[in-house]
Amino acid sequence: MQFPSRVALLLVFACGISAAQTAPANDDLGKFLTDKGMLNRISEAGNQMQNQASDLVVGAMGFLGVPYRRGGNSAESGFDCSGFVKAMYEQTIGLVLPRSAAQQAAATQTIDKSELKPGDLVFFNTMRHAFSHVGIYVGNGKFIHSPKPGAEVRVEDMGLAYWARRYDGARRVQPGSSATPLSANSR
Numbered sequence: 001m002q003f004p005s006r007v008a009l010l011l012v013f014a015c016g017i018s019a020a021q022t023a024p025a026n027d028d029l030g031k032f033l034t035d036k037g038m039l040n041r042i043s044e045a046g047n048q049m050q051n052q053a054s055d056l057v058v059g060a061m062g063f064l065g066v067p068y069r070r071g072g073n074s075a076e077s078g079f080d081c082s083g084f085v086k087a088m089y090e091q092t093i094g095l096v097l098p099r100s101a102a103q104q105a106a107a108t109q110t111i112d113k114s115e116l117k118p119g120d121l122v123f124f125n126t127m128r129h130a131f132s133h134v135g136i137y138v139g140n141g142k143f144i145h146s147p148k149p150g151a152e153v154r155v156e157d158m159g160l161a162y163w164a165r166r167y168d169g170a171r172r173v174q175p176g177s178s179a180t181p182l183s184a185n186s187r
Helices: 003-015 028-035 038-061 081-092 101-106 161-166
Strands: 109-111 121-124 133-139 142-145 154-157 167-172
Touching (some): 038 081, 038 142, 081 101
Antiparallel strands (some): 121 133, 133 142
16 A cells, blocks of 8 residues: 555544545545545545455365364464464464464454444453453344354354353454554565
């Protein structure tokens, strides 16, 4: 993404514009964005982020059945929950998230459950402390995760009583968050 696109995105998010394409031409910000050709860039950036989320979910689905392994962070060795999330973000989007579920929660933006979109992170209290488990939201109230020893990467319904009781919140990985992009040389 080029620098002007990032500036335009920051303007849109900072100003609270939810649909930049509907900004009236007589509005100063709308006119500025139109004159500079930024509306198309904003739209393209939004489409790119949506495509990346789709790639993330599809990529994660490719790991269904990989066994759980405490401390695991690869398909070869197995995954624990945060290792799975970290690996999926690195492999599909090129962002490096922190290692633990709690660190991932701290490094991402809090969102309301009603705002969940595919690719967002969902957190659960499974070990008597907040943010002890993480998964990737796939849509329709479901998430993909690496659940526990003896289990495999799978998709589950957040509405099941077990998960509903333990739900800790949702987070979104935003551009400019504590998630760091992989350099072009490290891919």
